[in-house]
Amino acid sequence: MKCPGFRFSAARAGIKERGALDLGLIASDRPASAAAVFTQNRVQAAPVRVSRAALERTGGVAQALIVNSGNANACTGARGMRDARRMVEGAARALELPADRVQVASTGVIGVPLPIEAIEARLAPMAAELDADGFAAFAEAILTTDRGPKIASRSVDFGGKPLTLLGCTKGAGMIAPNMATTLTFIVTDAALPQATLAEATRAAADATYNSITIDGDTSTNDTLLVLAGGAAGNDPLAPGLGEAFAPALEALCEELARALMADGEGVSHVVDVRVRGARSEADARRIAQSIARSSLVKTAIAGGDPNWGRVICAAGNAGVDLDPDALELFIGEVPLVRAGVAVADDGADARAEAVMKRPAYTITLDLHAGGEAAFALACDLSHEYVTINADYRT
Amino acid sequence: MKCPGFRFSAARAGIKERGALDLGLIASDRPASAAAVFTQNRVQAAPVRVSRAALERTGGVAQALIVNSGNANACTGARGMRDARRMVEGAARALELPADRVQVASTGVIGVPLPIEAIEARLAPMAAELDADGFAAFAEAILTTDRGPKIASRSVDFGGKPLTLLGCTKGAGMIAPNMATTLTFIVTDAALPQATLAEATRAAADATYNSITIDGDTSTNDTLLVLAGGAAGNDPLAPGLGEAFAPALEALCEELARALMADGEGVSHVVDVRVRGARSEADARRIAQSIARSSLVKTAIAGGDPNWGRVICAAGNAGVDLDPDALELFIGEVPLVRAGVAVADDGADARAEAVMKRPAYTITLDLHAGGEAAFALACDLSHEYVTINADYRT
Numbered sequence: 001m002k003c004p005g006f007r008f009s010a011a012r013a014g015i016k017e018r019g020a021l022d023l024g025l026i027a028s029d030r031p032a033s034a035a036a037v038f039t040q041n042r043v044q045a046a047p048v049r050v051s052r053a054a055l056e057r058t059g060g061v062a063q064a065l066i067v068n069s070g071n072a073n074a075c076t077g078a079r080g081m082r083d084a085r086r087m088v089e090g091a092a093r094a095l096e097l098p099a100d101r102v103q104v105a106s107t108g109v110i111g112v113p114l115p116i117e118a119i120e121a122r123l124a125p126m127a128a129e130l131d132a133d134g135f136a137a138f139a140e141a142i143l144t145t146d147r148g149p150k151i152a153s154r155s156v157d158f159g160g161k162p163l164t165l166l167g168c169t170k171g172a173g174m175i176a177p178n179m180a181t182t183l184t185f186i187v188t189d190a191a192l193p194q195a196t197l198a199e200a201t202r203a204a205a206d207a208t209y210n211s212i213t214i215d216g217d218t219s220t221n222d223t224l225l226v227l228a229g230g231a232a233g234n235d236p237l238a239p240g241l242g243e244a245f246a247p248a249l250e251a252l253c254e255e256l257a258r259a260l261m262a263d264g265e266g267v268s269h270v271v272d273v274r275v276r277g278a279r280s281e282a283d284a285r286r287i288a289q290s291i292a293r294s295s296l297v298k299t300a301i302a303g304g305d306p307n308w309g310r311v312i313c314a315a316g317n318a319g320v321d322l323d324p325d326a327l328e329l330f331i332g333e334v335p336l337v338r339a340g341v342a343v344a345d346d347g348a349d350a351r352a353e354a355v356m357k358r359p360a361y362t363i364t365l366d367l368h369a370g371g372e373a374a375f376a377l378a379c380d381l382s383h384e385y386v387t388i389n390a391d392y393r394t
Numbered sequence: 395m396k397c398p399g400f401r402f403s404a405a406r407a408g409i410k411e412r413g414a415l416d417l418g419l420i421a422s423d424r425p426a427s428a429a430a431v432f433t434q435n436r437v438q439a440a441p442v443r444v445s446r447a448a449l450e451r452t453g454g455v456a457q458a459l460i461v462n463s464g465n466a467n468a469c470t471g472a473r474g475m476r477d478a479r480r481m482v483e484g485a486a487r488a489l490e491l492p493a494d495r496v497q498v499a500s501t502g503v504i505g506v507p508l509p510i511e512a513i514e515a516r517l518a519p520m521a522a523e524l525d526a527d528g529f530a531a532f533a534e535a536i537l538t539t540d541r542g543p544k545i546a547s548r549s550v551d552f553g554g555k556p557l558t559l560l561g562c563t564k565g566a567g568m569i570a571p572n573m574a575t576t577l578t579f580i581v582t583d584a585a586l587p588q589a590t591l592a593e594a595t596r597a598a599a600d601a602t603y604n605s606i607t608i609d610g611d612t613s614t615n616d617t618l619l620v621l622a623g624g625a626a627g628n629d630p631l632a633p634g635l636g637e638a639f640a641p642a643l644e645a646l647c648e649e650l651a652r653a654l655m656a657d658g659e660g661v662s663h664v665v666d667v668r669v670r671g672a673r674s675e676a677d678a679r680r681i682a683q684s685i686a687r688s689s690l691v692k693t694a695i696a697g698g699d700p701n702w703g704r705v706i707c708a709a710g711n712a713g714v715d716l717d718p719d720a721l722e723l724f725i726g727e728v729p730l731v732r733a734g735v736a737v738a739d740d741g742a743d744a745r746a747e748a749v750m751k752r753p754a755y756t757i758t759l760d761l762h763a764g765g766e767a768a769f770a771l772a773c774d775l776s777h778e779y780v781t782i783n784a785d786y787r788t
Contacts (some may be wrong), residue, residue, distance in 0.1 A: 026586060045719040068645040077719060077735040110703030111736045178497030220707055295689065295775070309504030312469060313614055316437030325471060341471040342505045381689070 005231030006135030191230035298381030399625030404526030409464035439468035585624035692775035699747035
């Protein structure tokens, strides 16, 4: 679990209880192309604002990332902005880098000031302890209510050279107290122009992270960051590089996103909602996301109830024109609706119920309006979700 | 509980179990101005399509409504359209009216054909039993999983003449099995031009029904219909009539909408989400609805947890530009956030918790960006919601 050119470390700053790892550091041996997708929420945490601004100033170059868990540094006003900058400047000093080349991220409780001195005190030791084998500890340090670290890697051959991609994610916080965050960090030794990396990152996020939904809310801190250091030594201007790299990045993101959703507390079913036969991919995606976000669909998933009326109703709520009399719906391979009405098969419901007992299955809606398709991931809205979120005391 | 010029009846057609009332009829002594707001869902039940087309053909004139509960006649294909027309034609024959003057509505399970012969057999007796005192039975006949009928009335003086408004609603179905429906029927003896009635109806729906949310889904059958028969004998072209009528209609709709939400199964708190200081009313409404629809806010309401980070995060997800550092937030009268950060008051959380034990309270978010305001109603996302929706078996 290495990525040539990158080193990692983790530490305890006492932000989380019980002495858990709560600080992580990534450093690249050289300036890396950097691309990020940040939360679309209009209330953005200080680290998101600081990191976005740094990428704008450098035109997409970064060489390090400092991240803390346990505290989101969100809704913390001017002090929060100052603290985020102090994290960046402290890490830059420890690594002897310009501050603009250091990205910063935070996840955890909202509205509480960071214990910034405790963090600063750990930065020099963390820089000294950077290790090519340190990714597992780094992946643990970013967790909040996750059940465990979620790591994935890919290797892709390009012109005889192996390119490595290594990433980790955290996210159970989406359904956990205090509206925590999806953080995803990916490093690669590929040498990539910034524009190529940015395009691949945006496409991978749209096809994966933006298509998963646990509760439909996006947090103040969501960040997906990709650093391409170039240690592989490939020609960054070789034709076909983007075409080789982008699918590997998307596959890596999909694996991480699925792991993130399955790790959600209270989640016992992960459902691929596939919409096909759409006039455009955007239409298909909007409908798939509307289905995946519907509370009524999600409680039906929790209860194992093949209540297809809810799926069609949620599809109709997506704001996309569709012909109700053309719809075809399957749960797993079991057809339940054809030409907009229930199939004449008394056994279909029982077979669909059996499918819905599986931990993972598909719901497929065919619009019969065109040739485009998209998917979204859905999960249960369960008693555990309510318990975790309602019974929490600030 | 009368409205001059209107008569009502109810009957049992065996659609609902245990012999409950499941058919309702409203008839006006004369052709009435009619205005309706139908579901925005792209999958619309047959009765919605038939009723909308009739209003288009007549230019907004109707004289009767036939409604059934227990079966939504949605996702029923060509047969469903035929059955909806048969309901209209049967009622028109029984009342000796042109079919275009009869509106039709349905609510209940999706995807099951109507028992149309049983309905047709009841239409002549229902016409014979029409009664000026029949509104309570009518209001009962439209219910599905509601705990009981929800009726409201208003009287408004216009130029010395009392104008009466009488309405009923049903809606617990929104959070009940099989994605049932909000139906609201209002009759008035006011004489109103169709355009005046349509404008008042649209405004009242926007300010009330469109601002309540139980689970964010709109059904295939949602209908709000207002019939203005004119028995009051007022001058329909008198200046100021619309200005007198519209507030009464909005107040009536608000009372019905609040009753509907409080009646939702699993609902133990109804919360006014008030957004003020917005640049436009539309901005304020989008933010209020985003807060009211957030699963994390709704579980916080269920748990009585003054988790203001979730409210601000949901506001940020509304897609409206806002200044996080200007936000001010109250639960009840307790200030929790000022200038975007937590107030320095250790007792605030405990006082907010006490507010959140009440069955009804307010959450107020001030954007400090302008002078416009709007509200939305929110309720719990509770264990009961999950139980009702997950454990139901089709």
